[in-house]
Amino acid sequence: MCVFTFQGQIELFAKHTGFMWEIAEEFKAKIVFAEHRYYGTSMPFGKKSLDKEHIGYLSSAQALADYADLINFLQGNVVKPRYPVVAFGGSYGGMLAAYFRIKYPHVVVGAIAASAPIHMYPGMAPCGVFNRLVTSSFKTVDINCSNNIRQSWAVIRNYTATAAGQEVLSKSLNLCSPVKNATDLDKLMEFMQSMYSTLAMVNYPFASDFLTSLPAEPVRVVCQYLNETLAGEKLLKAIGKVVDIFSNYDKKNSCVNYKEGDDYGNLDAAGWDYQACTEMVMPMCSNGVNDMFEPQPWNFTTYSEECHKKYGVYPRPEMARLEYGGNRLQAASNIVFSNGLRDPWTGGGILDSLSDTVRAVVIVDAAHHLDLMPSNPSDPEPVKIARNIHKQHITRWINQFREQLMTTRKF
Amino acid sequence: MCVFTFQGQIELFAKHTGFMWEIAEEFKAKIVFAEHRYYGTSMPFGKKSLDKEHIGYLSSAQALADYADLINFLQGNVVKPRYPVVAFGGSYGGMLAAYFRIKYPHVVVGAIAASAPIHMYPGMAPCGVFNRLVTSSFKTVDINCSNNIRQSWAVIRNYTATAAGQEVLSKSLNLCSPVKNATDLDKLMEFMQSMYSTLAMVNYPFASDFLTSLPAEPVRVVCQYLNETLAGEKLLKAIGKVVDIFSNYDKKNSCVNYKEGDDYGNLDAAGWDYQACTEMVMPMCSNGVNDMFEPQPWNFTTYSEECHKKYGVYPRPEMARLEYGGNRLQAASNIVFSNGLRDPWTGGGILDSLSDTVRAVVIVDAAHHLDLMPSNPSDPEPVKIARNIHKQHITRWINQFREQLMTTRKF
Numbered sequence: 001m002c003v004f005t006f007q008g009q010i011e012l013f014a015k016h017t018g019f020m021w022e023i024a025e026e027f028k029a030k031i032v033f034a035e036h037r038y039y040g041t042s043m044p045f046g047k048k049s050l051d052k053e054h055i056g057y058l059s060s061a062q063a064l065a066d067y068a069d070l071i072n073f074l075q076g077n078v079v080k081p082r083y084p085v086v087a088f089g090g091s092y093g094g095m096l097a098a099y100f101r102i103k104y105p106h107v108v109v110g111a112i113a114a115s116a117p118i119h120m121y122p123g124m125a126p127c128g129v130f131n132r133l134v135t136s137s138f139k140t141v142d143i144n145c146s147n148n149i150r151q152s153w154a155v156i157r158n159y160t161a162t163a164a165g166q167e168v169l170s171k172s173l174n175l176c177s178p179v180k181n182a183t184d185l186d187k188l189m190e191f192m193q194s195m196y197s198t199l200a201m202v203n204y205p206f207a208s209d210f211l212t213s214l215p216a217e218p219v220r221v222v223c224q225y226l227n228e229t230l231a232g233e234k235l236l237k238a239i240g241k242v243v244d245i246f247s248n249y250d251k252k253n254s255c256v257n258y259k260e261g262d263d264y265g266n267l268d269a270a271g272w273d274y275q276a277c278t279e280m281v282m283p284m285c286s287n288g289v290n291d292m293f294e295p296q297p298w299n300f301t302t303y304s305e306e307c308h309k310k311y312g313v314y315p316r317p318e319m320a321r322l323e324y325g326g327n328r329l330q331a332a333s334n335i336v337f338s339n340g341l342r343d344p345w346t347g348g349g350i351l352d353s354l355s356d357t358v359r360a361v362v363i364v365d366a367a368h369h370l371d372l373m374p375s376n377p378s379d380p381e382p383v384k385i386a387r388n389i390h391k392q393h394i395t396r397w398i399n400q401f402r403e404q405l406m407t408t409r410k411f
Numbered sequence: 412m413c414v415f416t417f418q419g420q421i422e423l424f425a426k427h428t429g430f431m432w433e434i435a436e437e438f439k440a441k442i443v444f445a446e447h448r449y450y451g452t453s454m455p456f457g458k459k460s461l462d463k464e465h466i467g468y469l470s471s472a473q474a475l476a477d478y479a480d481l482i483n484f485l486q487g488n489v490v491k492p493r494y495p496v497v498a499f500g501g502s503y504g505g506m507l508a509a510y511f512r513i514k515y516p517h518v519v520v521g522a523i524a525a526s527a528p529i530h531m532y533p534g535m536a537p538c539g540v541f542n543r544l545v546t547s548s549f550k551t552v553d554i555n556c557s558n559n560i561r562q563s564w565a566v567i568r569n570y571t572a573t574a575a576g577q578e579v580l581s582k583s584l585n586l587c588s589p590v591k592n593a594t595d596l597d598k599l600m601e602f603m604q605s606m607y608s609t610l611a612m613v614n615y616p617f618a619s620d621f622l623t624s625l626p627a628e629p630v631r632v633v634c635q636y637l638n639e640t641l642a643g644e645k646l647l648k649a650i651g652k653v654v655d656i657f658s659n660y661d662k663k664n665s666c667v668n669y670k671e672g673d674d675y676g677n678l679d680a681a682g683w684d685y686q687a688c689t690e691m692v693m694p695m696c697s698n699g700v701n702d703m704f705e706p707q708p709w710n711f712t713t714y715s716e717e718c719h720k721k722y723g724v725y726p727r728p729e730m731a732r733l734e735y736g737g738n739r740l741q742a743a744s745n746i747v748f749s750n751g752l753r754d755p756w757t758g759g760g761i762l763d764s765l766s767d768t769v770r771a772v773v774i775v776d777a778a779h780h781l782d783l784m785p786s787n788p789s790d791p792e793p794v795k796i797a798r799n800i801h802k803q804h805i806t807r808w809i810n811q812f813r814e815q816l817m818t819t820r821k822f
Contacts, residue, residue: 068733077729079534080738103514106739123490318488322479327491328517330815333744404741 010035013093016210018374019387020088027394034070036063036096038271050270052312058274061323064100068107084401086394090114090369091345092272099324102332110334110397112390114369118337120282120348122317124326127283127298129347131291137200137219137342138292145223148230149196150292152239153189155232160185172236173243176255184259191258193293195246200344201368205378213250216378221245277307281317282348330354336393338386340366359393361386421446424504427621429785430798431499438805445481447474447507449682463723466685472734475511479518495812497805498522501780502756503683510735513743521745521808523801525780529748531693531759533728535737538694538709540758541608542702548611548630548753549703556634559641560607561703563650564600566643571596583647584654587666595670602669604704606657611755612779616789624661627789632656688718692728693759741765747804749797751777770804772797
């Protein structure tokens with residue numbers, strides 16, 4: 001039996017995580033996709049779930065308790081469970097899979113934690129690492145690409161200074177509404193920054209509609225428009241082509257709705273935003289030197305005040321570290337942390353094995369949890385190897401469970 | 412650094428757990444006694460803490476989170492803690508120590524869980540085991556002792572039928588107030604049953620005032636009044652002597668206040684009563700054949716309804732098993748479960764080692780967590796051996812932590 005945990009609409013993840021479907025028969029496994037409370041349609045208070053009065057029941061600890069309850073139910077609510085359960089997850093779901101094994105080692109025999117930024121907490125990873133790795137994805141394709149993007153921010157700002165400039169900008173980027181004021185500009189900048197991050201995250205070797213519809217090797221595709229030094233309107237037009245590929249690869253949108261603020265395509269941003277304001281504090285910053293973004297320092301005080309304004313809560317920056325092991329994950333067992341080197345979240349990942357049973361698998365040429373996706377003719381060799389390693393660990397965990405089952409004390 | 416967790420007034424436990432004080436210097440350890448929330452003076456809402464509106468924050472999970480916070484504070488709130496921490500506890504405190512290691516393996520390197528009835532949950536231990544083991548303590552001293560006690564219940568009931576009988580009963584047992592009705596009788600029966608249980612629990616080889624002031628070998632002492640077949644008033648008078656030793660060994664009480672309902676001497680019963688109605692469901696029953704008590708079946712429905720009446724909550728019988736490992740504790744590591752064979756709680760204890768690092772230590776001739784008490788000239792040899800085993804495990808855990816500290820990845 002396998003349980004796969006993820007934030008967002010569960011159907012999306014069920015569709016895009018073919019690895020488990022593919023190995024299920026071999027392991028004679030039942031596959032269960034459990035939707036995280038407060039995501040998708042799992043809203044405990046319906047439309048009021050995200051209100052201040054009701055959102056307090058959204059936490060990773062409660063989600064894990066839900067999964068434990070669910071598995072207990074599926075095991076038949078017996079004192080001695082008969083079926084080994086393996087947890088799978090990618091991204092935050094990967095963190096949850098690892099946390100599940102840390103907190104409920106008696107419920108799951110092991111966890112495959114793919115692309116889990118489990119060290120992306122205050123004091124544990126440099127705040128600039130994510131943006132540096134996003135940049136690296138673009139720079140690796142062509143240094144002109146990242147340089148042009150770095151130049152583009154000032155150009156965009158310049159063009160918003162006049163009405164004529166606004167029109168050029170709007171037209172070049174095919175925006176649904178012009179950038180008229182500072183608020184609009186902030187939204188556009190956020191949209192652009194999120195776009196580059198997403199492109200790096202889903203830089204898969206095949207066309208995919210996982211977070212948004214994109215061609216194979218999307219970073220390479222967009223960089224072909226930025227492969228020589230550009231400036232002014234020419235640069236804007238090139239960026240416009242990048243935006244068009246990102247927003248309209250499936251030709252469904254007539255213009256770019258940068259105000260929507262849907263940071264990660266298909267993911268539910270609202271629930272995560274609250275969790276980031278309570279337990280999942282992940283410092284992010286940029287300096288425009290090591291990365292291609294505008295300089296933006298990490299300021300916990302501002303961050304904290306904004307959280308309080310939005311939800312009436314102050315974040316607890318040390319909470320996730322305390323609850324889930326921080327730098328002492330070698331105290332746990334039976335966890336595989338896999339990370340693709342194309343994935344910017346790898347900056348918060350475990351890249352070295354910590355013990356005999358807490359293992360790191362580093363995958364060259366792989367983006368965000370590619371190893372959990374359906375196998376594809378375009379898969380790079382390293383991801384095939386990683387999937388085989390996963391299977392070996394799963395086999396070992398299941399055998400261990402079976403041996404223990406036979407030697408456990410009886411009443 | 413050592414942390415010792417217990418329910419009840421923390422000073423009581425600090426005084427009676429000399430083992431840690433004695434080994435502290437050898438390990439160059441700081442000793443920290445952390446009082447469980449809602450016990451002793453740790454009342455988060457003052458005198459209103461136990462009200463229906465405020466008692467919901469009382470749970471083992473919250474207590475463990477408190478301990479994690481406290482240790483994090485003592486470690487200096489650093490990402491990489493420098494000091495190994497060992498958890499100690501006895502009885503419920505022993506369960507907490509084990510649970511702490513299960514849930515926070517990154518916070519404590521190991522746990523000494525003394526006399527922890529960690530299997531005393533529905534479906535995991537027979538409901539009669541506790542009372543059977545209490546009986547066994549008395550029977551081992553003298554079979555007449557347990558037989559007389561078994562006979563005494565009917566005699567007590569008979570004497571409450573008439574006013575004259577009530578007077579004889581009251582006088583024989585030196586009761587502060589006569590047993591006039593069914594409620595009084597219930598209270599007296601509860602008091603007596605609890606008395607025998609406590610005598611078995613604290614059946615230490617030395618005089619102790621741990622739960623209540625008692626002589627050395629209290630079961631042997633009280634059984635000397637019950638060493639031949641007795642009946643009627645003679646039996647009542649003999650039971651009166653037992654009650655006198657139990658209630659007034661320190662000569663502080665002029666009569667026996669059986670209505671106080673303070674089940675376990677110095678312990679805070681109120682908080683535990685609530686926990687027994689939420690997560691700590693421990694079925695208890697007797698049949699008068701395998702044990703010396705009146706037959707009393709375990710009825711979860713009645714139990715559950717009483718909890719709802721008292722606190723507005725229904726117990727979750729599977730909760731502790733789900734949260735804390737149930738029959739799958741071999742999935743955890745670095746825990747020593749010690750149990751004394753004189754202790755009735757041993758019926759819910761781990762008596763066989765489950766893995767290389769989840770170990771059972773069975774101590775002949777020891778009552779409730781004797782191994783954690785100050786060393787005493789009267790200590791039986793097995794308890795000395797157990798303490799040495801504890802020290803060996805602690806040494807191993809600390810060394811393991813130090814090795815990991817040196818090899819952990821640096822940022």
